[in-house]
Each structure stands twice: as structure tokens, then as C-alpha cells.
Amino acid sequence: MEKPKLIVDGRRLDGRGFEELRPIKIEAGVLKRADGSCYLEMGKNKIIAAVYGPREVHPRHLQDPSKAVIRYRYNMAPFSVEERKKPGPDRRSVEISKVSREALEPVIMKELFPRSGIDVFVEVLQADAGTRTACLNAASVALIDAGVAMRGMVTAVAVAKVDGEIVLDPMKEEDNYGEADVPIAFLIRNGKIESIALLQMDGRLTLEEMRRAMELAKKGVMQIYKLQREAIMRKYMREGEDYEGSEEAMEVERERECEEAKGEGEKERENRKEEGRNE
Numbered sequence: 001m002e003k004p005k006l007i008v009d010g011r012r013l014d015g016r017g018f019e020e021l022r023p024i025k026i027e028a029g030v031l032k033r034a035d036g037s038c039y040l041e042m043g044k045n046k047i048i049a050a051v052y053g054p055r056e057v058h059p060r061h062l063q064d065p066s067k068a069v070i071r072y073r074y075n076m077a078p079f080s081v082e083e084r085k086k087p088g089p090d091r092r093s094v095e096i097s098k099v100s101r102e103a104l105e106p107v108i109m110k111e112l113f114p115r116s117g118i119d120v121f122v123e124v125l126q127a128d129a130g131t132r133t134a135c136l137n138a139a140s141v142a143l144i145d146a147g148v149a150m151r152g153m154v155t156a157v158a159v160a161k162v163d164g165e166i167v168l169d170p171m172k173e174e175d176n177y178g179e180a181d182v183p184i185a186f187l188i189r190n191g192k193i194e195s196i197a198l199l200q201m202d203g204r205l206t207l208e209e210m211r212r213a214m215e216l217a218k219k220g221v222m223q224i225y226k227l228q229r230e231a232i233m234r235k236y237m238r239e240g241e242d243y244e245g246s247e248e249a250m251e252v253e254r255e256r257e258c259e260e261a262k263g264e265g266e267k268e269r270e271n272r273k274e275e276g277r278n279e
């Protein structure tokens with residue numbers, strides 16, 4: 001197919017400006033059986049992330065007595081792309097799983113969970129370029145949802161060069177026909193970018209273009225980071241609401257009342273003793 005014009009009158013094919021992200025939707029805690037989970041949409045990408053653990057590692061010989069073992073599996077559903085993808089792992093998914101695991105590993109406080117394993121599964125249900133970065137964003141939320149101790153949040157976005165322009169968050173057409181594609185992930189700590197967790201590049205950029213790409217990526221991830229945080233907060237607010245009035249909350253309240261009554265009884269006995277002594 002002939003390369004379409006990707007930028008017309010300063011706008012991209014989907015009407016976005018160069019510095020604009022696609023619409024993003026993030027929801028934490030969507031799977032009942034996982035310890036942590038997340039559903040994320042970034043443009044037409046649809047991703048599910050599930051985290052299991054920290055839990056016992058099988059097979060046992062993979063255990064590390066000093067820290068947790070992290071496993072990350074990126075998988076694309078056969079129906080996620082235009083041309084049916086053969087199910088199962090391939091070179092691309094093995095590579096993406098490896099680099100994504102390496103991006104998350106230094107951020108997870110592995111030393112707190114010796115001999116255990118933390119498994120991260122990400123499933124691409126619908127793909128439209130930038131799936132590895134979208135998956136990392138979902139995985140990070142799912143890890144926090146699972147209560148895994150983290151040094152910060154991993155937030156990722158891709159930047160591309162299309163028709164000579166550096167643009168944020170490329171979609172499929174831009175990825176296919178663009179001159180360069182640069183997925184980047186950052187470690188964000190206390191609301192500030194601390195370091196680069198992943199950086200890959202397909203194509204060529206000049207040093208100046210790379211600087212611009214980095215600038216756009218930084219702007220983009222701060223917006224995504226905010227949405228990741230909000231998704232986690234929403235999940236905990238929801239849990240808080242569910243907790244109030246629940247059987248567990250009533251039990252805690254009964255115990256508290258019992259303790260209070262005991263305390264009062266004791267105080268009264270002490271007072272009576274005191275009065276007896278004074279008489």
C-alpha cells in the first residue's frame with residue numbers, strides 16, 4: 001500500500017496535534033481472581049493486566065532466597081490485530097516480555113519478598129500501536145493494586161517521527177509509515193520523573209530530534225501518571241465504600257464497643273476501690 005500523507009495542515013490523521021495523547025481510560029481492580037489487575041485503553045489499544053503474588057514460586061528451583069522472582073508475560077490475542085495472530089508466544093512477544101520485565105524489576109522492592117514470585121500477565125485484546133507502553137502502564141497499576149511494594153510508578157509512552165515531525169503517542173498508521181518509533185518508560189517517584197526504565201528505538205533520529213522526543217515523552221507520561229494514580233484512588237474509595245456497612249466492618253465495630261465497655265467497667269471498679277480506701 002502506498003504511504004498516506006500522515007500530517008495534513010499541521011494535524012495528524014486522527015485530528016490530534018503533535019503533542020497530544022490519544023484518549024486514555026484506566027480502571028484498577030477489574031479481575032476478581034487476580035491479586036491486582038487493571039483494564040486500560042489508550043486510543044484503540046485495549047489491555048488487561050493481571051498480577052499474582054507475591055506467592056510461592058513453581059518450579060521451586062527458580063526461587064531466589066534473597067528476593068522475589070519477577071515474571072512478565074506479554075500476549076496478543078489472535079483477534080487483537082487486523083490479520084489474525086497465531087496464538088502463543090513468538091519472537092516479538094518474548095522480546096517485549098523481556099524488556100518490560102527489565103523495566104519493572106528495579107522498581108519493585110523484590111528484596112522484601114525472598115523466595116517468592118510475582119507474576120505479571122498482560123493481554124492485548126485490541127492493538128493499535130504502542131501496546132508495549134500501554135501494557136507497562138496497565139501492569140504498573142495492577143502491581144500497585146496487588147499491594148506490591150514499589151519504589152514509584154512506571155509510566156510509558158511512545159514518540160514517533162512522521163512526515164519529518166516528532167509526534168507523541170503514534171497510532172497504527174503513524175507506526176507503520178513513520179520514520180522512527182521510540183517507546184520510552186520512566187520511573188516516576190513522588191510526582192517527579194526520576195529515571196528512564198525503558199528506551200527502545202526503531203528507525204533514526206538526529207540528536208536534536210531525540211531531545212524533542214524526550215521532551216514530548218516527559219510531558220505525555222505526566223498526564224498518564226495522573227490517570228494511573230486516579231484509577232488507584234478510585235479503586236480504594238470504592239473498597240472503602242464497600243467496607244462501610246459490611247459484615248467485617250460491623251464485627252470490628254462490635255469488638256471496639258466491647259473493648260470500650262470493658263475499659264469503662266475497669267475504671268468504675270478502680271473508682272470504687274479508691275472511694276473505699278478514702279472512707
Ligand code: CDP
Nearest residue numbers: 081082085127128129130131132133172175
Ligand atoms: O505495539 P508496539 O508499538 O509496542 O509494538 P510494535 O512491534 O511496534 O507493533 C506496532 C503495532 O503493529 C502493534 O501495536 C499492532 O497494532 C501491530 N501488529 C500487528 O498488526 N500484528 C502483529 N503480529 C504485531 C503487531
